[in-house]
Amino acid sequence: MAAPETLRIIPLGGLGEIGLNMMLIEYGGQSLAIDCGVMFPEPSMLGIDLVVPDWTYLRERPDSLQGLICTHGHEDHIGALPFLAREFPVPTYATPFAHALIKNKREEHNIEFPLECFRAGDSWRVGPFEIEAIHITHSIVDTVALAIRTPVGTIVHSGDFKFDPTPLDDHPSDLPHLAELGDEGVLALLSDSTNVERPGVTPSERSITRNLEAVFLQSPGRVLVSTFASHLHRIQQVLDISARTNRRVAVAGRGMVTNIGIGQDLGCLRVPDGVMVDLNEARQVPPDRLTVLTTGSQAEPRSALTRIAMNGYKKLAIDPGDTVILSSRMIPGNEKAIGEVINHLHRRGAEVLYEKVATGLHVSGHANQAELSLMMQLIRPKFFVPIHGEYRHLIRHVALAERMGMPAENCFLLEDGDVLELEQEHARRGEPVTAGRVFVDGKGVGDVEDVVLRDRRHLSDGGLVLAMLAVDQHTGDVISGPELISRGFGVGDESQAHFERAREAVLAALEELAPESRTVPAEVKEEMRRTLRRYFKKALDRRPVILPVVTEL
Ligand SMILES: [Zn+2]
Numbered sequence: 001m002a003a004p005e006t007l008r009i010i011p012l013g014g015l016g017e018i019g020l021n022m023m024l025i026e027y028g029g030q031s032l033a034i035d036c037g038v039m040f041p042e043p044s045m046l047g048i049d050l051v052v053p054d055w056t057y058l059r060e061r062p063d064s065l066q067g068l069i070c071t072h073g074h075e076d077h078i079g080a081l082p083f084l085a086r087e088f089p090v091p092t093y094a095t096p097f098a099h100a101l102i103k104n105k106r107e108e109h110n111i112e113f114p115l116e117c118f119r120a121g122d123s124w125r126v127g128p129f130e131i132e133a134i135h136i137t138h139s140i141v142d143t144v145a146l147a148i149r150t151p152v153g154t155i156v157h158s159g160d161f162k163f164d165p166t167p168l169d170d171h172p173s174d175l176p177h178l179a180e181l182g183d184e185g186v187l188a189l190l191s192d193s194t195n196v197e198r199p200g201v202t203p204s205e206r207s208i209t210r211n212l213e214a215v216f217l218q219s220p221g222r223v224l225v226s227t228f229a230s231h232l233h234r235i236q237q238v239l240d241i242s243a244r245t246n247r248r249v250a251v252a253g254r255g256m257v258t259n260i261g262i263g264q265d266l267g268c269l270r271v272p273d274g275v276m277v278d279l280n281e282a283r284q285v286p287p288d289r290l291t292v293l294t295t296g297s298q299a300e301p302r303s304a305l306t307r308i309a310m311n312g313y314k315k316l317a318i319d320p321g322d323t324v325i326l327s328s329r330m331i332p333g334n335e336k337a338i339g340e341v342i343n344h345l346h347r348r349g350a351e352v353l354y355e356k357v358a359t360g361l362h363v364s365g366h367a368n369q370a371e372l373s374l375m376m377q378l379i380r381p382k383f384f385v386p387i388h389g390e391y392r393h394l395i396r397h398v399a400l401a402e403r404m405g406m407p408a409e410n411c412f413l414l415e416d417g418d419v420l421e422l423e424q425e426h427a428r429r430g431e432p433v434t435a436g437r438v439f440v441d442g443k444g445v446g447d448v449e450d451v452v453l454r455d456r457r458h459l460s461d462g463g464l465v466l467a468m469l470a471v472d473q474h475t476g477d478v479i480s481g482p483e484l485i486s487r488g489f490g491v492g493d494e495s496q497a498h499f500e501r502a503r504e505a506v507l508a509a510l511e512e513l514a515p516e517s518r519t520v521p522a523e524v525k526e527e528m529r530r531t532l533r534r535y536f537k538k539a540l541d542r543r544p545v546i547l548p549v550v551t552e553l
């Protein structure tokens with residue numbers, strides 16, 4: 001008799017970092033992927049727009065992948081999908097809101113792959129796996145946990161979750177169903193570790209309503225609220241509070257406009273009658289009667305809030321008396337840029353409320369310790385694997401599981417590329433597989449042609465161009481440069497002429513920037529990269545890695 005097949009759990013991303021989430025479940029040579037997310041580059045990753053998981057492992061077994069399921073529509077779960085789908089156009093399954101977001105990506109990237117919609121409560125089959133989706137609460141609508149029934153046993157993947165008992169849509173997590181799965185018997189639980197450092201429970205989305213409303217009532221001018229464009233429940237709160245406090249709402253930022261439209265179409269966002277006002281007409285609304293919803297809570301270059309802060313947004317300028325609420329977490333790595341935006345908003349006379357100076361204007365979408373314990377109690381798995389976290393989160397989550405009575409030998413701290421092999425009663429580590437990070441140069445939005453995937457090992461195959469610029473930190477005036485230095489990017493006798501023209505193109509592009517944007521290094525770098533990338537592509541059909549360095553003097 002042949003040995004029984006083992007079930008393999010293979011994280012390709014998200015175990016060792018926040019972001020880049022991608023998990024493979026493999027049985028009998030067939031695999032299922034759960035999520036396919038990006039990570040935003042750290043400030044030290046010069047010249048990179050996005051990071052995606054390395055799926056070399058799948059390339060080595062081209063026919064193994066049977067399908068991909070997205071637990072929800074956050075970028076750290078769906079952002080890398082268009083890049084994967086170019087190589088593996090497998091059936092992809094997503095909940096309605098995530099489905100709509102992925103559909104937009106599919107169009108922007110101009111690729112084809114089968115995309116199916118499912119809802120919490122649905123069950124279906126992918127290869128040897130029977131999937132069941134369970135509703136849970138998070139900071140985006142339509143989030144699910146997954147129960148994956150395999151010939152070896154049931155795996156429960158928590159997705160990103162918190163147990164909000166009073167969510168805005170009155171649709172709390174399906175705890176009874178999670179308990180039923182526990183009764184049935186679960187082989188392994190893979191659970192979200194993001195907030196394992198925090199004791200107690202994460203406050204409910206409703207806990208911030210009163211605090212937000214107080215700000216709306218007290219602000220003598222406009223209230224600008226910046227949050228993630230995908231956070232429909234937060235957007236709903238802003239709409240409802242605005243209606244109650246007699247303010248109209250204008251929307252700034254493409255992502256916010258798109259998502260509000262999708263939310264309305266799907267019936268998960270209710271816009272109160274008469275509350276919306278076109279941004280072009282917002283100037284005619286008295287300041288104390290206006291709310292502005294904007295993107296840019298992470299101070300992304302070129303986002304609406306960043307441009308508003310730099311006075312580079314034509315349709316809206318900050319006046320003294322306005323209040324800006326950053327209703328979001330500062331993602332580590334973005335603090336510096338967010339700080340700059342806050343400085344500029346203050347200079348324009350705005351009051352700025354953010355997590356360090358005002359509590360209760362944002363809540364997390366992830367479970368704290370008490371909720372993580374509850375998840376383990378409901379599921380009562382034989383084996384436990386913490387997911388979605390840096391190493392420090394994963395190790396604390398294992399410690400929490402052990403305190404909850406899980407035997408140490410049944411807890412597996414896996415990192416990207418590690419393999420867990422499961423049989424009905426046994427689990428062991430397998431041979432690790434290739435995993436890592438692949439860098440994307442070019443955002444793939446509007447300029448798909450320009451996107452280049454760069455494997456770390458071949459990062460500089462197209463050559464490198466280092467662009468150095470010194471600017472006056474107060475005026476943003478160029479003091480010297482840009483100086484261009486290249487490696488592995490010889491273009492013959494004409495190099496000097498090309499570099500001279502590229503320099504001129506950069507100076508011309510910087511001239512076009514709003515004066516205050518020129519004092520923000522992130523904005524200047526972004527503009528330099530865009531300009532140089534375009535120049536080398538157009539003039540030479542080359543795509544070197546462009547490393548902008550801006551010195552403020
Ligand atoms: Zn999420």
Ligand SMILES: [Zn+2]
Nearest residue numbers: 074076077160
């Ligand atoms: Zn996530």
